[in-house]
Amino acid sequence: MLNPGTTDPSRRVLVLGCGALANELKALTKQADNSERGDIDIECLPAKLHNRPALIAGEVRDRLARLSAEGRTYERVLLGYGDCGSAGAIDDLCDEFERAHAAGNGPAMTRVPGAHCYEFFAGAAGFSQLSDDEPATFYLTDYLARHFDLLVWKGLGIADHPELAEMYFGNYRRVVLLTQTPDAAERSRVEACARAGAERLGLRLEVVRTGYGDLAEAVASVSVASISRATSMETSSATQRKVP
Numbered sequence: 001m002l003n004p005g006t007t008d009p010s011r012r013v014l015v016l017g018c019g020a021l022a023n024e025l026k027a028l029t030k031q032a033d034n035s036e037r038g039d040i041d042i043e044c045l046p047a048k049l050h051n052r053p054a055l056i057a058g059e060v061r062d063r064l065a066r067l068s069a070e071g072r073t074y075e076r077v078l079l080g081y082g083d084c085g086s087a088g089a090i091d092d093l094c095d096e097f098e099r100a101h102a103a104g105n106g107p108a109m110t111r112v113p114g115a116h117c118y119e120f121f122a123g124a125a126g127f128s129q130l131s132d133d134e135p136a137t138f139y140l141t142d143y144l145a146r147h148f149d150l151l152v153w154k155g156l157g158i159a160d161h162p163e164l165a166e167m168y169f170g171n172y173r174r175v176v177l178l179t180q181t182p183d184a185a186e187r188s189r190v191e192a193c194a195r196a197g198a199e200r201l202g203l204r205l206e207v208v209r210t211g212y213g214d215l216a217e218a219v220a221s222v223s224v225a226s227i228s229r230a231t232s233m234e235t236s237s238a239t240q241r242k243v244p
Contacts, residue, residue: 013040013222014067014107016060017080019047020143021117024180024212025080028219040223041074043067047143051155053085057093078222079111080215082120112218117141120214121178130208136173140197142180142190148197165201175203178210 017025022044029040045059060079067073077097081090090111097109114120118139119127130137144151149159158164177194181187191207198205 012075014043014072014074014077015040015080015219015222016043016045016063016077018049018084018117019044020050020141021080021215023143024215025219028212028216029223041072044080047147047151048155050084050144050151054087054089056081056084056086057089060090060093074107076222077107077109078218079109080218081111082114082116084116110218110222112215114214117215118178120218121180121210121212122208123210123213126208126210130176134174136171138169138172138175138201138203140175140177140194142177142186145177145179145190145194145197148193148200152197153200169201169203172201172203174198175201175205177205177207179207180210180212182211 015025015029022042025042025044029042043063045056045063049056049059060081064077079090079094083090094109094111097106100106101108112120114124114127118141121141122130140148153159156164156168158168175194175198177191179187179190181190187209194207195205
């Protein structure tokens with residue numbers, strides 16, 4: 001468990017997420033003038049954990065312990081993960097930290113709601129509709145489309161064993177790209193990557209523009225909490241200074 005230490009007021013919130021969400025997390029924590037927020041730190045774990053979800057909770061714990069040893073302590077931690085195939089291990093970790101926080105030991109911890117990034121980008125209702133429309137769907141995000149070769153073709157061993165393509169994808173009927181970027185030029189590039197990946201799998205491609213979905217709300221919620229906490233502390237400090 002983290003040593004609660006003395007929280008640096010410039011580091012009230014840590015967003016610790018999947019490396020596949022790094023661009024989105026950075027965009028969501030920018031200020032209106034596009035500068036970085038001083039009260040939110042971002043740390044990302046390797047995106048390759050996407051293919052090894054059983055390791056995610058342990059990697060989160062190790063990264064938090066390392067940050068604590070470096071003297072970096074926080075009031076709140078948002079995990080930029082859904083359950084992500086961890087079989088409840090991420091939720092168990094959040095519950096453990098929440099109990100410790102209630103006892104005055106360490107930061108509060110929550111995660112982004114939803115089973116995985118596909119669900120929190122599309123929204124629960126939107127993802128449910130996509131699944132109902134065609135259960136045999138392989139989903140891509142912007143990151144997965146950009147890195148299709150590394151994370152899908154090589155990550156699943158298909159590059160070395162082409163016969164695995166039929167084993168993994170023989171029963172799929174379509175690829176759906178859930179695209180986040182608001183930039184038209186970048187979106188065009190991502191769609192081209194997704195189309196090339198779908199063609200390699202012999203599947204049709206559909207594109208759904210989701211934006212940041214529930215990830216935006218999750219980041220906003222911890223941002224608001226940090227601002228509220230800072231305002232409360234400043235008000236309390238000002239009141240104490242006025243007491244004769």
